[in-house]
Amino acid sequence: MNIGLIGLGKMGLNLALNMLDHEYTVIAHDPGVDKKTKDTYPSIQYKESLKDVVQALTPPRVIWMMVPSGKITESVLNELNNELSEGDIVIDGGNSNYKDSMNHAERLKENGIEMLDVGTSGGQAGAREGACLMIGGQKSTFESVEPLFKAIAQKDGYAHMGKSGSGHYVKMIHNGIEYGMMQAIGEGFDVLKASPFDLDYQAISKVWANGSIIEGLLMDMVVSAFDKDETLSSIQGRVDDSGEGRWTIEEALDLNVSIPVITQALFSRFKSRDEDKFAERVIAAMRNEFGGHKVYKK
Helix, strand or coil, X not given: CEEEEECCXXXXXXXXXXXXXXXXXXXXXXXXXXXXHHHHCCCCEECCCHHHHHHHCCCCXXXXXXXXXXXXXXXXXXXXXXXXXXXXXXXXXXXXXXXXHHHHHHHHHCCCCEEEEEEEECHHHHHHHCEEEEEECCHHHHHHHHHHHHHHEEEEEEEEEECCCHHHHHHHHHHHHHHHHHHHHHHHHHHHHHCCCCCCHHHHHHHHCCCCCXXXXXXXXXXXXXXXXXCCCCCCCCXXXXXXXXXXXXXXXXXXXXXXXXXXXXXXXXXXXXXXXXXXXXXXXXXXXXXXXXXXXX
């Protein structure tokens, strides 16, 4: 079976290699792909344009998008809507907002094009060796592509979530949970660092990653990070957010659901980017004014 793949970034490229391992022909386009990548992975059939990808596929076509959410996704979908035919299938494997995905599916449906929104988890290693896939869209469309999902996912690592938008909705909540888990792990190591003991963080993370209640993929990644830098002194403590955490919080507000852990995790990420720490300066100044507490001058 031929698969069109739009986007050969870190996730897209690994998905392509995963598909190739399962004897799918991958016909790909990414305007940013370099000669080194083409030379390193000659089994991928590279095309100069999205239109060339569409023309190289046999109807009914299946095209998997692995591009950033927002304007880029909109642009690719608009072009696909003009190039594809009735019965073709578009898979959005990125992190689009679920409301956008619902609108995208409706727009494509007007031309008889089906869409599946696929929340993709597991990181680069998962994309390469076995992803976790949360799939939304029409059930019959899902079933027609299910062999592909089964081939590239972990065992029991994929399922149909429901109607259009549900795949990205479930992935949004997944990422919100991830925010809270990562924050808890980071805070735990912060206490370890402040303790009176001379601790080996790499050894601790390795023990926790093998048989403890908090073992799992995130802890495996902590082990990997400490293997590379035993004190993480080479990186800054700045943590960005890609959108799903705040979308989860917005959804919880709309539904009147309390999610304090996820909310605080997002706010902690915001605070990590505050180089000036103005709030702390205000607090220090207040303490000095009312109690004569010490302030530290720059």
